[in-house]
Structures are given as structure tokens and as C-alpha cells.
């Protein structure tokens with residue numbers, strides 16, 4: 405079997421609501437338009453908006469694809485949300501000479517020290533591009549441009565029809581975002597520099613629900629406090645005390661119940677649990693809260 409004949413396996417890391425499933429489906433449709441064989445499917449747990457999500461693609465030039473199992477040794481990994489680096493081992497199983505494509509506000513030279521390995525690394529600030537071209541920080545179609553630039557797995561033009569079919573009148577913004585990411589993606593061919601020791605992930609530190617209460621499927625009241633669900637957010641609220649009149653509306657509307665008053669009477673969010681939904685900023689009638697990108 406030649407290199408050209410082999411099936412390429414892709415693993416997408418995103419969060420619920422970021423459109424990773426749509427990206428993978430669009431990629432598969434575009435590959436099929438080119439006469440290739442392709443599949444796309446997600447791996448869902450009990451996710452909701454903001455929770456980590458895995459999605460998989462397999463694409464082959466010549467062979468029909470029968471495998472339906474998750475991709476554990478990918479040729480390509482695509483990361484839609486840089487915040488996932490803190491909670492997931494995104495490079496797990498990535499093949500030597502594979503490709504890692506990441507949405508990051510960092511310069512390629514900085515991200516290299518975090519994600520070095522025997523693979524090609526491609527980086528783009530897809531969040532900024534998506535905001536500019538679509539008006540929302542939903543980076544799925546933008547990241548398709550970065551993926552194609554880094555891997556040439558399909559032709560960029562092959563995405564046009566699937567995007568038009570999926571997004572109708574909104575297709576142009578998505579096509580433009582995809583093209584801009586294609587142009588702006590930076591690539592480091594081989595990042596096999598000395599790797600920093602891997603940081604311990606949250607999932608490895610916290611007890612699982614089984615450990616919380618062995619033998620019982622019901623955990624004790626309050627045990628959810630142990631899960632730092634704030635790690636899911638891509639934006640966080642910042643208060644401007646000059647505009648705040650301490651009315652408490654933000655406190656009342658926060659769906660996570662994570663806003664409290666400090667000793668000066670100003671309201672602030674507990675960022676361990678804030679999911680960055682932006683409701684507090686929308687409801688604050690003095691515009692004292694601004695959502696800023698999470699670092």
C-alpha cells in the first residue's frame with residue numbers, strides 16, 4: 405500500500421457548541437465530492453454546551469471505510485479550543501510525522517514549547533478570524549481552512565458546495581473565514597524539540613464519581629463542587645466598578661450561581677465555576693461587564 409492509498413485518521417478536540425461535529429461532517433462531504441471515501445462521527449458523553457467533545461474523521465483515496473471505532477492513533481489532531489490543553493492530553497496517540505493543528509492566540513514560536521513532538525505543528529488565531537468574519541467566536545469552519553493548509557487533505561475549493569448547502573445565506577462568511585485561516589495559518593514542519601514534562605491534568609487529580617461514593621451511583625449533595633467546570637469557558641467576565649451601581653442583576657441572572665459580592669459590595673464571578681456564557685454582560689444594564697477572551 406502506498407502512502408497515497410492509506411486511510412487518514414483525524415481526531416477533533418472541541419467543546420459542546422463549537423461545531424466540531426459540523427466541521428468533521430463538512431470535511432467528509434468535501435472529500436466525498438472529490439471522489440474519496442470518508443466518514444465523520446462524534447463521541448458524546450453526557451456533554452452539554454462547553455464540555456469537551458471528540459469527533460473523528462477517516463478519509464481514504466481508494467478504500468471504502470468500514471471501521472467505526474474511535475480514532476486513538478490519529479494522523480492529524482485538530483484543537484478548536486486552546487483551553488482544552490489544560491484538561492486533555494490532546495497529543496495522545498498522535499503518530500510520528502503526524503500533524504497537530506491548533507486554534508491559539510499565541511505565536512507559533514511560543515506554542516511550540518508546549519506542544520513539541522515528532523509532528524508538524526500548525527497554528528492560527530481562529531477565534532479572532534471567526535469574530536471578524538462571522539461575528540461570533542465559533543471556529544469550526546475557520547479551522548477547516550487551517551487543517552487544509554497544514555495537510556492538503558482536500559482542496560480548499562471542495563468545501564464551497566458543502567458550506568453553501570449547510571449554511572445557505574450564511575455560507576459566504578464561513579467561506580471567507582475558512583479562506584482567511586488558510587492564508588494565515590503558520591506551520592512548523594517538525595517540532596521535535598526538548599519536551600517539557602507534561603502537566604498533570606485536572607481529570608487525573610480529581611476523584612471520579614465512583615471514588616466519591618464507592619458502590620453507589622448517587623453521589624452526595626454538594627459533590628459537584630469538586631468539578632472546576634469553569635475550565636470549560638473560552639471567555640470570562642470582567643467588571644468595571646466605575647460603571648457598576650451594585651444593583652445585583654448580574655447575580656440574579658447568572659445560570660451557574662457563581663456570582664457573589666465582595667467586601668466592597670461589588671459583584672464578581674468565581675472563575676472556578678463561571679462557564680463564560682456572557683449572560684451577566686448581556687443583562688447588566690449599565691454595561692459594567694465586558695466579556696474578554698480567556699487566556
Ligand code: SF4
Pocket residue numbers: 643647648649650651652653654655671687688689690691692693
Ligand atoms: S448588573 Fe451591572 S450594574 Fe448591576 S451589579 Fe451587576 S455589574 Fe453592577
Ligand code: SF4
Pocket residue numbers: 640641657658659660661662663673677678679680681682683684685
Ligand atoms: S459569564 Fe457571567 S452569567 Fe455566565 S457563568 Fe460566568 S458569571 Fe455567570
